[in-house]
Amino acid sequence: MATQTLKHNHNFTVSSITLLGSNPPKPVSGPLSAVFRSASGFPELQFFLEPDGEQSLNFDLRTTQLFRLGEVQSLCVSECSETIKEKTYSKGITIQFKEEEESSSFHGAFEQWKREVVNQGLTLPNGTVSSSKSKFDDKIESSSAKMYFHYYGQLLHQQNMLQDYVRTGSYYAAVIENQADFVGRVVVDVGAGSGILSLFAAQAGAKHVYAVEASEMADYAQKLIAGNPILGKRITVIKGKVEDVELPEKADILISEPMGTLLVNERMLESYVIARDRFLVPNGKMFPTVGRIHMAPFSDEYLYIEVANKSLFWQQQNYYGVDLTALHGTAFQGYFSQPVVDAFDPRLLVAPSTSHVINFTTVKEEDLYEIDIPLKFTASVGTRIHGLACWFDVLFNGSTVQRWLTTAPGAPTTHWYQLRCVLSQPIYVMPGQEITGHLHMIAHSAQSYTINLTMSAKMWGPGAEQGGVLQTSSCRLDLKEPYYRMSQPQAYSAAQDQQPNQLLEPEDLQFPSLDEDGLDFFQQTQNGTRADIS
Numbered sequence: 001m002a003t004q005t006l007k008h009n010h011n012f013t014v015s016s017i018t019l020l021g022s023n024p025p026k027p028v029s030g031p032l033s034a035v036f037r038s039a040s041g042f043p044e045l046q047f048f049l050e051p052d053g054e055q056s057l058n059f060d061l062r063t064t065q066l067f068r069l070g071e072v073q074s075l076c077v078s079e080c081s082e083t084i085k086e087k088t089y090s091k092g093i094t095i096q097f098k099e100e101e102e103s104s105s106f107h108g109a110f111e112q113w114k115r116e117v118v119n120q121g122l123t124l125p126n127g128t129v130s131s132s133k134s135k136f137d138d139k140i141e142s143s144s145a146k147m148y149f150h151y152y153g154q155l156l157h158q159q160n161m162l163q164d165y166v167r168t169g170s171y172y173a174a175v176i177e178n179q180a181d182f183v184g185r186v187v188v189d190v191g192a193g194s195g196i197l198s199l200f201a202a203q204a205g206a207k208h209v210y211a212v213e214a215s216e217m218a219d220y221a222q223k224l225i226a227g228n229p230i231l232g233k234r235i236t237v238i239k240g241k242v243e244d245v246e247l248p249e250k251a252d253i254l255i256s257e258p259m260g261t262l263l264v265n266e267r268m269l270e271s272y273v274i275a276r277d278r279f280l281v282p283n284g285k286m287f288p289t290v291g292r293i294h295m296a297p298f299s300d301e302y303l304y305i306e307v308a309n310k311s312l313f314w315q316q317q318n319y320y321g322v323d324l325t326a327l328h329g330t331a332f333q334g335y336f337s338q339p340v341v342d343a344f345d346p347r348l349l350v351a352p353s354t355s356h357v358i359n360f361t362t363v364k365e366e367d368l369y370e371i372d373i374p375l376k377f378t379a380s381v382g383t384r385i386h387g388l389a390c391w392f393d394v395l396f397n398g399s400t401v402q403r404w405l406t407t408a409p410g411a412p413t414t415h416w417y418q419l420r421c422v423l424s425q426p427i428y429v430m431p432g433q434e435i436t437g438h439l440h441m442i443a444h445s446a447q448s449y450t451i452n453l454t455m456s457a458k459m460w461g462p463g464a465e466q467g468g469v470l471q472t473s474s475c476r477l478d479l480k481e482p483y484y485r486m487s488q489p490q491a492y493s494a495a496q497d498q499q500p501n502q503l504l505e506p507e508d509l510q511f512p513s514l515d516e517d518g519l520d521f522f523q524q525t526q527n528g529t530r531a532d533i534s
């Protein structure tokens with residue numbers, strides 16, 4: 001391929017440059033570095049004005065022209081707009097070379113980059129974006145993708161993730177404790193966001209890091225990386241989707257933070273797996289390596305009543321003279337179709353948890369389209385079960401240290417919190433009774449999942465060996481529409497302390513006040529939960 005004749009970066013030394021446009025023209029004496037590169041996903045010519053790389057002047061090669069003024073002097077201008085009457089140039093410099101030979105090879109490189117990269121639109125040596133419709137576009141609605149990348153393109157949302165110190169600190173520790181996995185290695189940061197994980201990888205001694213980011217955040221990542229020039233020298237930011245970009249070399253290790261609520265929300269794990277298949281060398285490492293979804297039945301009367309009460313509004317028979325009750329059933333179902341996101345007390349769990357493992361190094365992308373998890377628990381107490389509580393953890397399987405990042409209830413809270421699927425019909429169990437069921441999740445094109453949950457209480461006591469099911473309850477939820485409940489009081493209903501015949505009934509409880517939807521939105525933004533994008 002033509003681009004194989006191009007090096008990653010073409011570096012030159014020039015004696016000085018003079019910035020045109022200012023009056024009088026401003027000379028910058030050197031020697032200065034001039035580099036042809038594609039750090040932002042497009043080809044550019046960059047002049048480093050200070051030896052430490054802190055200040056640079058960039059020319060987008062797609063709109064730049066170079067003219068010879070003499071044997072060792074050239075004019076470089078960047079086109080801004082063109083009308084029938086005139087072309088305008090946004091910036092221009094004259095370049096002074098030391099020798100004619102240097103000038104010639106600089107012009108040669110310029111022509112080559114223009115010919116092979118810009119004009120033919122071929123693969124850039126530092127990565128480029130394919131213009132054809134990608135695997136991502138085939139399965140994701142464009143409106144969803146637009147909102148998704150708009151969200152991640154904003155610094156405040158990246159800041160929310162960076163300020164989740166459990167999350168970011170775990171990544172930092174996993175990388176730094178496993179330097180041996182990074183030293184001298186090529187790394188791809190899948191969905192780099194602000195570029196923080198790329199900078200960690202560079203700190204751990206990576207030879208080169210490709211930071212692939214699809215949203216506008218790529219430009220800020222470029223800025224952050226330029227602001228850390230010692231590390232930034234070894235990082236190339238590529239703006240584009242991991243499904244579309246081409247990289248000039250394979251990676252020894254992938255690093256990414258693709259986890260959404262319940263691990264799979266946002267469907268970014270699929271992009272992580274696609275990146276593995278496209279960029280990772282055989283037996284390359286993945287940070288994180290494995291993810292697990294944990295599940296356990298819970299009992300929480302307060303939560304149940306709160307959700308049920310939300311639809312009470314629709315029981316009014318005289319709302320400004322209108323009978324609203326026709327919509328009560330629909331509203332009731334609607335509220336129970338929202339998974340609840342909050343941090344709950346682990347004492348609400350009424351059986352030891354079970355888990356479902358996803359090994360990122362081996363799972364196929366298609367395996368993530370539909371996930372069916374059989375459930376089987378033994379109740380430790382007699383209680384009313386109000387649904388299934390879920391959380392996840394991921395493992396960084398480093399060669400030196402194995403580190404887990406957990407979102408478990410009772411562990412330090414993360415911005416993912418935990419997730420609970422609430423049954424509109426609670427089920428009663430006695431201590432030792434078996435609870436079975438299924439958690440079935442089907443991916444949809446809005447970057448999330450439809451969840452079908454079924455939970456059944458098996459026959460218990462005398463005659464149980466016949467194995468009948470006593471009671472079954474099911475619900476369908478949309479993982480894209482969670483109910484964020486973070487600032488609600490975290491009531492502890494002492495499931496473990498209850499005697500089998502002393503179950504709490506709704507009438508025994510104080511009803512919490514109804515939420516306003518607007519307040520929910522405010523809370524979710526304040527709490528920085530990232531699932532609010534999907």
Ligand SMILES: C[S@@+](CC[C@H](N)C(=O)[O-])C[C@H]1O[C@@H](n2cnc3c(N)ncnc32)[C@H](O)[C@@H]1O
Pocket residue numbers: 136148149152153161162190191192193194195196197212213214215217240241242243256257258259268271
């Ligand atoms: C959860 S954020 C993590 C950001 C950063 N790695 C960190 O740990 O702070 C995921 C990032 O991946 C990006 N992303 C998601 N899907 C992507 C894809 N298919 N290709 C490229 N970037 C993607 C998002 O825009 C977002 O910035």
